[in-house]
Amino acid sequence: MAQITIDKLGKVYTGGTHAVEDINIDIADGEFIVLVGPSGCGKSTLLRMVAGLESITEGTVSIGGRVVNDVEPAERDIAMVFQNYALYPHMTVRQNLAYGLKNRGTSKPEIERRVAEAAEILQIGAFLDRKPRALSGGQRQRVAMGRAIVREPAAFLFDEPLSNLDAKLRITMRLEIKELQKRLGTTSIYVTHDQLEAMTLADRLVVLNKGRVEQIGSPLEVYRKPASAFVAGFIGSPAMNLIQARAVPHLPGTGHAGLIGIRPEDLHPATDGQIEMKVDAVEELGATRLVHGNIGGENVTVTLPADADLPESLRLAVAPGALHLFHAETGARIA
Amino acid sequence: MKRALFHNKFLPWLLLAPQLIVTAIFFLWPAAQAIRQSFLREDAFGLRSQFVGLANYRALWGSSEYLNSFKVTLIFTVSVTVLTMVFALLMAVAVDRLVRSEKVYTTLLIWPYAVAPAVAGVLWWFIFNPSIGILPYVLSQIGISFNWIYDKTDAMIFVVIASAWSRISYSFLFFVAGLQSIPGSLREAAAIDGAGPVKRFFTITLPLLSPTTFFLLVVNLVYAMFETFAVIDATTLGGPAQSTNILVYKVYQDGFVGQNLGSSAAQSVVLMVIVIALTVIQFRFIEKRVAY
Numbered sequence: 086m087a088q089i090t091i092d093k094l095g096k097v098y099t100g101g102t103h104a105v106e107d108i109n110i111d112i113a114d115g116e117f118i119v120l121v122g123p124s125g126c127g128k129s130t131l132l133r134m135v136a137g138l139e140s141i142t143e144g145t146v147s148i149g150g151r152v153v154n155d156v157e158p159a160e161r162d163i164a165m166v167f168q169n170y171a172l173y174p175h176m177t178v179r180q181n182l183a184y185g186l187k188n189r190g191t192s193k194p195e196i197e198r199r200v201a202e203a204a205e206i207l208q209i210g211a212f213l214d215r216k217p218r219a220l221s222g223g224q225r226q227r228v229a230m231g232r233a234i235v236r237e238p239a240a241f242l243f244d245e246p247l248s249n250l251d252a253k254l255r256i257t258m259r260l261e262i263k264e265l266q267k268r269l270g271t272t273s274i275y276v277t278h279d280q281l282e283a284m285t286l287a288d289r290l291v292v293l294n295k296g297r298v299e300q301i302g303s304p305l306e307v308y309r310k311p312a313s314a315f316v317a318g319f320i321g322s323p324a325m326n327l328i329q330a331r332a333v334p335h336l337p338g339t340g341h342a343g344l345i346g347i348r349p350e351d352l353h354p355a356t357d358g359q360i361e362m363k364v365d366a367v368e369e370l371g372a373t374r375l376v377h378g379n380i381g382g383e384n385v386t387v388t389l390p391a392d393a394d395l396p397e398s399l400r401l402a403v404a405p406g407a408l409h410l411f412h413a414e415t416g417a418r419i420a
Numbered sequence: 421m422k423r424a425l426f427h428n429k430f431l432p433w434l435l436l437a438p439q440l441i442v443t444a445i446f447f448l449w450p451a452a453q454a455i456r457q458s459f460l461r462e463d464a465f466g467l468r469s470q471f472v473g474l475a476n477y478r479a480l481w482g483s484s485e486y487l488n489s490f491k492v493t494l495i496f497t498v499s500v501t502v503l504t505m506v507f508a509l510l511m512a513v514a515v516d517r518l519v520r521s522e523k524v525y526t527t528l529l530i531w532p533y534a535v536a537p538a539v540a541g542v543l544w545w546f547i548f549n550p551s552i553g554i555l556p557y558v559l560s561q562i563g564i565s566f567n568w569i570y571d572k573t574d575a576m577i578f579v580v581i582a583s584a585w586s587r588i589s590y591s592f593l594f595f596v597a598g599l600q601s602i603p604g605s606l607r608e609a610a611a612i613d614g615a616g617p618v619k620r621f622f623t624i625t626l627p628l629l630s631p632t633t634f635f636l637l638v639v640n641l642v643y644a645m646f647e648t649f650a651v652i653d654a655t656t657l658g659g660p661a662q663s664t665n666i667l668v669y670k671v672y673q674d675g676f677v678g679q680n681l682g683s684s685a686a687q688s689v690v691l692m693v694i695v696i697a698l699t700v701i702q703f704r705f706i707e708k709r710v711a712y
């Protein structure tokens with residue numbers, strides 16, 4: 086158990102890529118933090134700096150109050166789950182789990198006890214004597230988790246651990262990881278580019294863009310009050326509509342914002358609505374349908390009940406409180 | 421495997437013919453001749469030959485010179501193989517770390533492989549030459565005398581180095597390829613799991629490299645036993661006092677220089693059996709996939 090403090094952290098790769106810049110995150114003991122952002126925004130770089138696999142160019146990382154910039158990965162008391170699981174292919178599952186404990190000189194009976202315990206928690210007891218190549222993707226995932234928990238580390242680091250699984254398994258494993266983390270109470274940092282995974286797992290989200298933090302907050306905070314147009318467009322599915330203010334000149338309550346954000350579910354059909362949308366395409370989702378069209382030349386998506394009428398053009402209304410206003414150039418939130 | 425269908429029965433044989441003819445002329449025919457001759461004894465002028473059964477083989481087991489050659493071959497083969505592989509692996513590990521500069525290093529290190537064994541032998545002959553070579557001179561400056569013309573051990577060291585040198589690059593390339601195919605995340609996971617660089621090498625890298633290592637082991641053994649003829653022929657000629665007279669070289673010496681065709685043929689058959697055994701072992705293990 087430990088708190089992790091990331092202070093003014095920056096990374097410049099040899100070759101000059103500024104992967105991340107000026108990152109400040111205070112992670113409380115037992116908290117589940119999710120780093121989310123598009124591909125190449127520096128999530129892995131940040132996580133690997135915390136793990137000690139990547140050198141730190143500027144700033145500090147502290148784990149449990151101790152600055153670990155120059156501490157070897159092995160001495161940081163962390164465990165990491167890799168995207169490709171990184172299981173040792175020549176060792177059995179049991180040996181995979183025991184390897185880290187053995188290297189630390191843990192006694193034999195203690196190793197056996199902990200391996201058995203982890204196997205019990207993750208239900209991998211049945212294939213402890215198999216090699217990784219004889220396991221399914223989901224089972225490998227569990228073994229990778231097992232290897233992290235046997236060590237009883239101060240923190241778990243996850244780098245897109247579910248991205249190699251099929252959609253259904255991803256949802257089950259996501260729940261299991263969340264539940265396991267709550268049960269063990271271990272501070273965790275989890276990297277993903279899947280905003281839905283991020284929303285469901287996180288105590289707090291850190292949204293990254295181009296190596297900088299766009300917003301830190303609970304999933305609902307970030308969803309309800311995105312700090313920038315980037316966050317607004319990134320978090321939520323289907324994505325928030327971002328339209329130029331001049332496309333909807335008659336909409337009240339827009340002030341002098343340049344960019345207006347409206348979530349697809351906040352647009353409702355209304356006979357006296359101020360917005361007129363031309364319908365281009367419809368996607369049926371079963372319970373709801375997604376209607377794509379345009380408003381004053383801007384592409385817009387609306388979520389409608391599956392039984393709603395579908396004329397060629399829709400009149401829509403939006404509650405004033407559901408508007409997100411952003412600065413035209415900087416993209417920063419105005420209100 | 422994809423199966424091609426030929427409607428004409430003769431076409432497949434026609435397509436295979438060049439390879440089959442080459443194999444027959446340069447391998448099967450001489451091999452058959454060697455086996456036949458190993459049961460014969462020719463008179464001094466090569467005019468008549470007489471069937472003598474296993475006498476040639478029995479003579480080999482009774483010959484202290486032949487048994488010595490076996491021992492010499494064993495020492496030579498193991499030394500060349502170990503030296504080659506350890507050195508190649510060390511360099512491959514060093515290069516694997518500097519992945520970026522890999523191209524330059526790799527190219528430099530391939531060069532020795534392009535040098536013909538006889539030329540390599542001559543090259544090292546110059547370096548090691550007791551009267552004009554640089555190495556004995558340097559060694560004598562620090563009080564070590566090195567003379568492979570008189571000293572048996574020095575001679576062995578000399579031919580081992582000369583033979584290993586041209587093979588290191590070959591093994592090196594395979595090791596580099598093997599190392600590059602080990603995912604970096606495995607080593608990172610091991611680092612987080614508390615294994616230092618040395619432990620990581622022995623518990624992760626080396627086991628994962630074992631298919632490559634095994635393949636190279638067999639290939640290098642075969643090389644050291646059979647393809648080092650030119651090196652020996654360009655340098656020690658098997659001497660001094662038989663100390664570097666390995667089996668292949670002895671076949672040549674007894675057959676072509678000593679004109680004892682029966683014995684030479686029997687020796688070739690023994691070598692043939694060894695190659696076949698090594699090949700079988702290799703295929704057995706490759707099927708089983710070493711280690712994991």
Ligand SMILES: Nc1ncnc2c1ncn2[C@@H]1O[C@H](COP(=O)(O)OP(=O)(O)OP(=O)(O)O)[C@@H](O)[C@H]1O
Binds near residue numbers: 104
């Ligand atoms: N070893 C490296 N050397 C140089 N540049 C690198 C290196 N690793 C990453 N980068 C660069 O740093 C930036 C951030 O990379 P990073 O891997 O952290 O992104 P990411 O957010 O994890 O992306 P993804 O979701 O695709 O995994 C990218 O522009 C990438 O090209």
Ligand SMILES: [Mg+2]
Binds near residue numbers: 128129130
């Ligand atoms: Mg990444």
